[in-house]
Amino acid sequence: MEVKNKNKSITSRDEDFAQWYTDVVKKAELMEYSSVKGFINYLPDSYAIWEEIQNYANKLFKEKGTRNVYLPMVIPASLFNKEKEHVEGFAPECLVATTGGNEELSDPLIIRPTSEILFSDLYKKIVNSYRDLPKIFNQWCSVVRWEKTTRPFLRGSEFLWQEGHCLFEKEEEARQNALDMLEIYDKIGRDLLAIPFIKGKKTEHEKFAGARDTYTIEALMHDGKALQAGTTHDLGQGFAEAFGISFQGREGKLEVPFQTSWGFSTRLLGAVIMVHGDDNGLVLPPKVAPIQVVIVPIKGDQEIVKNACLKIKESLLSQGIRVLLDDDDSRSPGWKFAQYEMKGVPLRIEVGPRDLERGEVVLAKRYDNSKEPVKIEYAINEISAILDLIHENMYQKALKHLQEHITDVDSIEELNKVLDKGGYARMAFCGDMECEDKIKEITKGGTTRCIYKELADSDLVCPCCGKKATMIVYFAKAY
RNA sequence: CGAGAUGUAGCGUAGCUUGGUUAUCGCGUCUGCUUUGGGAGCAGAAGACCAUCGGUUCGAAUCCGAUCAUCUCGACCA
Numbered sequence: 001m002e003v004k005n006k007n008k009s010i011t012s013r014d015e016d017f018a019q020w021y022t023d024v025v026k027k028a029e030l031m032e033y034s035s036v037k038g039f040i041n042y043l044p045d046s047y048a049i050w051e052e053i054q055n056y057a058n059k060l061f062k063e064k065g066t067r068n069v070y071l072p073m074v075i076p077a078s079l080f081n082k083e084k085e086h087v088e089g090f091a092p093e094c095l096v097a098t099t100g101g102n103e104e105l106s107d108p109l110i111i112r113p114t115s116e117i118l119f120s121d122l123y124k125k126i127v128n129s130y131r132d133l134p135k136i137f138n139q140w141c142s143v144v145r146w147e148k149t150t151r152p153f154l155r156g157s158e159f160l161w162q163e164g165h166c167l168f169e170k171e172e173e174a175r176q177n178a179l180d181m182l183e184i185y186d187k188i189g190r191d192l193l194a195i196p197f198i199k200g201k202k203t204e205h206e207k208f209a210g211a212r213d214t215y216t217i218e219a220l221m222h223d224g225k226a227l228q229a230g231t232t233h234d235l236g237q238g239f240a241e242a243f244g245i246s247f248q249g250r251e252g253k254l255e256v257p258f259q260t261s262w263g264f265s266t267r268l269l270g271a272v273i274m275v276h277g278d279d280n281g282l283v284l285p286p287k288v289a290p291i292q293v294v295i296v297p298i299k300g301d302q303e304i305v306k307n308a309c310l311k312i313k314e315s316l317l318s319q320g321i322r323v324l325l326d327d328d329d330s331r332s333p334g335w336k337f338a339q340y341e342m343k344g345v346p347l348r349i350e351v352g353p354r355d356l357e358r359g360e361v362v363l364a365k366r367y368d369n370s371k372e373p374v375k376i377e378y379a380i381n382e383i384s385a386i387l388d389l390i391h392e393n394m395y396q397k398a399l400k401h402l403q404e405h406i407t408d409v410d411s412i413e414e415l416n417k418v419l420d421k422g423g424y425a426r427m428a429f430c431g432d433m434e435c436e437d438k439i440k441e442i443t444k445g446g447t448t449r450c451i452y453k454e455l456a457d458s459d460l461v462c463p464c465c466g467k468k469a470t471m472i473v474y475f476a477k478a479y
Numbered sequence: 480c481g482a483g484a485u486g487u488a489g490c491g492u493a494g495c496u497u498g499g500u501u502a503u504c505g506c507g508u509c510u511g512c513u514u515u516g517g518g519a520g521c522a523g524a525a526g527a528c529c530a531u532c533g534g535u536u537c538g539a540a541u542c543c544g545a546u547c548a549u550c551u552c553g554a555c556c557a
Contacts, residue, residue, distance in 0.1 A: 018551070027490095037548070093556070114557090148480055148555065155556070228557060265557050298516050334517035352516055362516085445553080479557095 012279050017223040024273060025152045028282040028343050038150035038157030045343065046269055048290035050160060053268060054140060056192050057162060060184045061138055066164060069137045071118045074109040080117055083242040089209020090114065093145040111144040116210065116235070116261055119165035120243035129248050130169050133257060136177070138164040153270035154227070154479050161265035167245070167257045174258035178234040181262040182215045185230040193268065194285040194394040195219050195275050196402050197229065198424065198474055200450035205436040212236035218449045218474070220402045221274040224422015226449050226476035229271050230264030275398050276367070282344030283367050285394055286387040293383060294340045295325040298333050298352030308361070308376065309351050315380045321387070341366060346390050349379055367394050411463050412442060415475060419446040424476045426452055428469035430462035439464055439475070449474040
């Protein structure tokens with residue numbers, strides 16, 4: 001049976017997606033604005049999701065030999081200026097501390113916008129021999145970028161993230177690391193967040209400042225806009241050369257190592273909200289939901305109801321399921337239904353005397369707003385499997401949405417049409433920066449998200465300039 | 480950072496054009512009783528330096544200026 005949207009307190013998704021998003025992050029109590037523009041307070045429910053992501057990612061990272069470290073949050077300006085492309089990329093959005101105590105600093109301190117420089121500076125000190133390699137380090141921290149327009153979780157002046165920074169002896173090892181980590185990011189989407197990504201290499205235009213190649217995972221939001229959710233970079237030897245990192249190789253000669261960096265941020269929370277959410281609020285994938293199952297008693301003062309609720313709760317707890325029994329009888333069941341729907345709790349068990357007479361309870365699934373009566377034993381024994389099924393169905397639903405929004409096009413007119421409607425357009429492309437700028441202008445914000453296929457020798461031409469196409473690329477409007 | 484809109488209690492708002500008693504209403508909050516199968520009912524109560532700073536005026540939520548914040552559209556970016 002279907003449940004109608006009774007919630008009048010948030011804007012409808014289709015009416016105004018941006019306002020819907022703002023309503024949801026506030027009403028679901030994920031964050032509260034701070035007194036400084038672009039900086040937000042992460043409330044317990046959003047931070048709990050982040051912790052689940054951290055736990056899962058740490059496990060996968062460590063399987064690849066990653067070790068966690070922590071580096072300073074400030075970079076001396078003199079050090080920062082060493083890598084030219086990198087500086088040009090980040091300088092405009094740096095927050096800089098110019099006084100310490102009452103003294104003006106002779107070398108101002110830049111609050112890290114990313115830590116390639118700090119890691120390079122560290123590696124210079126601790127890497128001397130091929131025996132010191134590889135270095136596969138990661139840190140969990142926040143970085144600051146002085147953004148002009150900000151939105152909770154999607155773009156903030158400060159955001160939480162992980163940044164991996166690695167050093168390898170051989171070029172192939174570094175490339176492989178960048179690709180391995182991209183796979184891990186993809187897996188985090190598929191197996192943890194129920195989000196399907198498009199993944200691949202960035203074009204020259206879109207790659208990271210100072211990188212040789214950048215790889216990306218891109219998610220498609222419900223409104224048809226793309227969201228870059230994580231990137232891995234093959235940095236080549238650029239930073240190592242700029243910072244003088246070298247090591248004595250197996251033949252005794254001095255060699256320059258190959259570097260990578262990779263990161264994803266709390267923007268993933270924004271992706272979860274915008275991929276899965278609906279007009280009743282948040283819809284959380286079971287694996288990251290702070291509360292996976294909520295039990296709502298009806299006529300909770302009756303012994304039979306009370307006992308059934310406690311029994312179910314104990315059983316689920318013993319199975320390691322994050323369960324909440326809301327037996328506050330000053331709130332009506334209807335209020336609780338709406339409240340936990342707003343908060344995105346994946347599964348609700350309604351326990352009332354009428355059902356109990358038949359040995360049943362009602363299971364309500366958040367992602368499709370369905371309700372069905374089931375036997376109590378079923379609710380006790382099968383919840384874990386049901387949560388898995390919910391995850392799978394949420395993933396399939398998002399995958400279907402993604403697949404239905406990929407269109408092959410071979411002209412600028414078609415490209416425009418697809419991007420206006422929302423979704424990805426796959427088109428042959430010459431790869432030139434100028435062409436990319438031009439397309440962005442014509443389509444009012446359409447950018448390349450990643451390369452679908454590189455073309456070795458093809459008859460295809462770039463619809464923008466008419467030159468020979470070197471690749472087929474995903475275009476989209478992005479957050 | 481450019482263009483536009485908005486800012487009155489926790490949330491949503493009336494009042495502003497044409498300045499003049501104690502700033503309107505709903506939701507939420509608190510207390511009590513009755514309730515509890517989709518945001519319960521009745522009775523009572525608390526809650527607002529009208530975003531901030533300054534100006535005009537006998538008098539400002541209302542007029543003027545600046546600043547800040549949020550939203551939309553650009554530019555920039557994870």
